[in-house]
Amino acid sequence: MAAKWTAFPYDDTDYALDAAALKKRWTRLHAGDAEPWPKDAAVVEAWALFHAGEFKKAVDAGLKAGGDGLTVANKAQAIYANYLEKSEKAKLELFLEVAQRAEAQAAAEPTNPNAHYLMAYALGRYSQGISVAKALAQGLGGKVKGALETAIRLAPKHADAHIALGAFHAEVIDKVGKLLGKTQGADAATGLKMFQTALKLNPASAIARVEYANGLVMLEGDKKMKEAERLYAEAAACEPADAMERLDVEMAKAELED
Template identity: 65%
Template sequence: MAKWAAFPRPGEFRFDAAGVRRLWERLHASDAEPLPADPAVLEAWVFFHNGEFQQAAESGVRAGGAGITVANKATCIHANYLEKREKTRLDLFQEVAQRGDAQLKADPQNANAWYWQAYALGRYSQGISVAKALAQGLGSKVKDSLERTIELQPRHAYAHAALAAFHAEVIDKVGSLIGGMTYGARKETGLTLFEQALKLSPASPIVLIEYANGLVMLEGERRLKEATRLYQQAAAITPVDAKEWLDVELAREELQD
């Protein structure tokens, strides 16, 4: 595996296994991942929360089982935030989707196996264009996987936000009529899902960011002031780990533009 780009603030977060275990509920408030029993999987999560995403991915794959979830999350976060080469980004998302297929065959009741596969396919779809992805049937797979995630884990804030974003992006790209008839995308459903995501995880910067983006896609410029306020809330959060740091920085950069 080629060396991945490093987290921009190495050493900013210094978790050990005991620290991750102690803060597990806060660290995983948005994805409801259960605390692993396997020490090797917990160690992979230590790498992840410290921003050592490549080590997290490699350790998760080696550990197997619940470790695949760490590997998939680490790969997705690296690809989305740190990988600059577009082809490599898309290849990494495809890798996660394929690994997710294998994970789901072994453990079909694993909510985060469904979620990270949906995340990878969703980001891949954005990379090739949402319209092209919809034509290839990827949109339906993303929607179905996110709905399955929520069915298995109703407290999954990320899945609520991602499913809301699906409704928003489809309507934004193809309009309400075609979006509703062809892909089951509805503005009211998207807004409700965003509200549920925020209720489940009000301190999540990425939930705030996705909500802000979705409001503008679904309701236009009349919600721009509210969207800006949501970005300001995200930018003001003190990040608890490396992934949240990347989210907070994203909000701050957007406000500066």
């Protein structure tokens, strides 16, 4: 694990919630990952740390709690690696660690959708880091796609798994073309449908809009630029409910400025 973690950079909004407040807002906060309310108080505490942007503490607390705490630890580490880790080498190591832990969790709890989803998310981000073509050559594409499809089968309302699967189809076609993409099971129409479903499932999601915009540009090119810009603008205007959503919104704002 990276020696020194970068702190959550926005202190203008307080995302700290006690257990009662967290329970009240749980459905809204977990519209993306469909995670059920935890039975264990230690896991609730780990989630509170996650939502507040205390990602390192959330990882430690989740690992210590064990059981469902693993899901918090894996999500906190994956989100931290994606948005805040500055070293490319450390980022890839963090993603691999999450993928390995989530794969073990999925083997132990095959009906846990977020074990499959977080393995796929971490491997997907790792693949982007080493290059999608290289990842496909290593057979990671099939692993990511299979895990996401499993997550959706287990939790049909898992908006984030739909986003990630949409991104898989778009990334593969963007990097290797439609013909070779077919051999990896990638299909443009399926990808676009995944993004649309995700937005229906989680209408408040900034990241659904950002990834949909990215996917449109990858699959349709410049002719979809206007629509992509509209989606980025909508994402930038979303009201973040926690630290992770704040990072999504800030990313959308950065995309608009580019």
